[in-house]
Amino acid sequence: MPPNPQQQPAAPVPGQGAPAAPGQPGAPGAPDQARTPAPPANPNTTQNSLLFSELRDNMVIMNDGSFRSVVACKSINFDLMSSKEREGIEYSYQNFLNSLYFPVQILIRSQRVDIGPYIERLTNIRRDQENMLLNVLTDDYIDFIDTLSQEANIMDKTFYVIIPYWPHGDLNTVKRSSKSLFSTIFGGTPQQRAIVVDHAQYEKAKDEIKNHTDAVMSGLFQLGIKCVQLNTKELGELFYNFYNPDTAVREPLGDFGSITAQYVKKGQGEAPRPHLSREEA
Numbered sequence: 001m002p003p004n005p006q007q008q009p010a011a012p013v014p015g016q017g018a019p020a021a022p023g024q025p026g027a028p029g030a031p032d033q034a035r036t037p038a039p040p041a042n043p044n045t046t047q048n049s050l051l052f053s054e055l056r057d058n059m060v061i062m063n064d065g066s067f068r069s070v071v072a073c074k075s076i077n078f079d080l081m082s083s084k085e086r087e088g089i090e091y092s093y094q095n096f097l098n099s100l101y102f103p104v105q106i107l108i109r110s111q112r113v114d115i116g117p118y119i120e121r122l123t124n125i126r127r128d129q130e131n132m133l134l135n136v137l138t139d140d141y142i143d144f145i146d147t148l149s150q151e152a153n154i155m156d157k158t159f160y161v162i163i164p165y166w167p168h169g170d171l172n173t174v175k176r177s178s179k180s181l182f183s184t185i186f187g188g189t190p191q192q193r194a195i196v197v198d199h200a201q202y203e204k205a206k207d208e209i210k211n212h213t214d215a216v217m218s219g220l221f222q223l224g225i226k227c228v229q230l231n232t233k234e235l236g237e238l239f240y241n242f243y244n245p246d247t248a249v250r251e252p253l254g255d256f257g258s259i260t261a262q263y264v265k266k267g268q269g270e271a272p273r274p275h276l277s278r279e280e281a
Contacts, residue, residue, distance in 0.1 A: 055236055070229070106160075
């Protein structure tokens with residue numbers, strides 16, 4: 001059938017917009033800048049998954065406004081003690097727990113020992129050794145240590161006591177903490193927010209944390225356990241090792257106090273222009 005020269009334009013289909021005029025967004029050949037959707041914000045960031053807000057003055061400031069201090073402890077060989085020494089340790093530990101008027105958390109961390117640096121040091125010693133007999137013995141010892149580390153799971157245990165302190169907040173603080181708790185339990189996405197603590201409350205928290213820490217350390221000293229409170233740098237290394245167990249062995253944190261850099265800061269007013277003064281004169 002020959003085409004009809006007076007063909008009518010097609011009617012718009014329901015659910016579709018009318019054809020856009022040339023030069024308007026959506027028309028053929030027009031740029032699609034207005035129709036580009038904004039990228040959605042990613043709420044699952046690393047900072048939102050952290051439970052603490054800041055490390056300061058040998059304390060951990062949590063997201064709910066509470067404070068923590070960490071005491072690192074050394075272990076004692078309980079199996080090699082006599083029966084009387086064991087009874088003394090048990091009674092002392094019982095008295096230590098009964099003397100506490102605040103909750104504490106005992107953390108035991110098991111971590112696999114990396115034998116690589118030790119084997120590397122033995123290899124360097126063997127390379128500098130001139131005695132052939134000592135070289136052979138060192139090679140046998142290196143092979144023995146390497147085989148033992150592959151067959152056996154050599155673990156290192158570290159012990160910590162976490163001492164918390166919850167300041168007495170107002171009604172708004174309690175509501176905010178409970179709201180954050182229930183939103184986390186029922187599948188809500190926690191949002192990172194700034195923790196605001198006034199100066200008086202912060203100083204009181206420092207004093208209370210210090211008193212609690214001294215009470216715990218004195219009780220542990222009576223048990224014969226050597227302990228020390230972690231400072232701010234050691235707390236940062238502890239969290240770094242927890243969140244990066246593999247990277248922390250190869251790339252340990254450095255001393256940030258010894259890192260210096262030069263920077264340029266904009267001053268106030270205008271800079272002197274001696275060349276312009278000479279031209280005007």
